[in-house]
Amino acid sequence: MTILHIDSSITGDASVSRTISSAIVERLRRETPAAQLIRRDLVEQPLAHLTLESFADTAVLDEFLAADTVVIGAPMYNFTLPSQLKAWLDRILVSGTTFRYTADGPEGLVKDKRVIVALARGGIYDAGSGAAPLEHLETYLRGTFNFIGIDPEFVAADGLNLGAEQKESAVRAALGETVRLAA
Ligand SMILES: Cc1cc2nc3c(=O)[nH]c(=O)nc-3n(C[C@H](O)[C@H](O)[C@H](O)COP(=O)(O)O)c2cc1C
Numbered sequence: 001m002t003i004l005h006i007d008s009s010i011t012g013d014a015s016v017s018r019t020i021s022s023a024i025v026e027r028l029r030r031e032t033p034a035a036q037l038i039r040r041d042l043v044e045q046p047l048a049h050l051t052l053e054s055f056a057d058t059a060v061l062d063e064f065l066a067a068d069t070v071v072i073g074a075p076m077y078n079f080t081l082p083s084q085l086k087a088w089l090d091r092i093l094v095s096g097t098t099f100r101y102t103a104d105g106p107e108g109l110v111k112d113k114r115v116i117v118a119l120a121r122g123g124i125y126d127a128g129s130g131a132a133p134l135e136h137l138e139t140y141l142r143g144t145f146n147f148i149g150i151d152p153e154f155v156a157a158d159g160l161n162l163g164a165e166q167k168e169s170a171v172r173a174a175l176g177e178t179v180r181l182a183a
Contacts, residue, residue: 001035003028004067008042008085009075009120016157016171020118021073023178024155028069038063042084050090060091061098069114072141076121080136089144098148108149115145115152116181118174122161153181 005025009015029035040063047060064070074081081089092098098110117138125135138154145152157174159166 001032001069002038002067003035004038004040004063004070006040006042006070006085006088007073008082008088009073010043010082010084011075015073015075016120016160016167016174017073017075017118019171020120020155020157020174020178021071023175024071024116024118024181027178027181028071038067040088042082042088046084047087047091049087054091055094060088061094064092065097065110067113069116072115072117074117074119074137074141076119076123076137079134080140093144093148106147108147110149113150115150117141117152117154119154119156119158120160121156121158124159124162155181 003025005021007015007018007021009017012018025037029037040060048054072085074085095101099106099108101107119138121137123131125131125138138156142152142154155174155177157167157170159170161167
């Protein structure tokens, strides 16, 4: 079993998405101590913007395909994902490898891979709320992973900028969720 651990927050040790993604990985490793862990920190080692030339280098794609479980720390920046994480997704959405177009429409080609995303958002974007139309992080990641054949799982800490009490309870609840996820 191989676990690929990805982070994309720029806030280092203060990062909530990094705290939660690490807790998920720790939990998975406790259950499967023999698991191999691959680390990709997209802030420490950023990927360049996509170019036509980048398609020749399949290292990021190969790393993704080789992983059984992928754990991603994803903070919300400006209502969507960090551009560092977008650059990574640009490497793994590859026509003919992770998806293909058929006469019946697009088909995801990635099977048997678990993707768990640790979300951290300053606000609250619950369905039906006034802010919901601005939620382009979870919706984007769900749609994108669905497109390549994966049904991602999410652990979310929300309202992190709405006061210390809300932040503390959101982080505590999210860390509690990691227990359920690993089961
Ligand atoms: C540059 C920047 C942009 C942000 N934009 C948003 C935003 O559009 N909506 C929101 O709810 N929170 C926003 N936030 C708050 C973050 O989502 C929140 O601080 C979260 O904890 C970030 O994850 P992290 O702790 O892993 O860095 C922003 C934070 C930063 C640093």
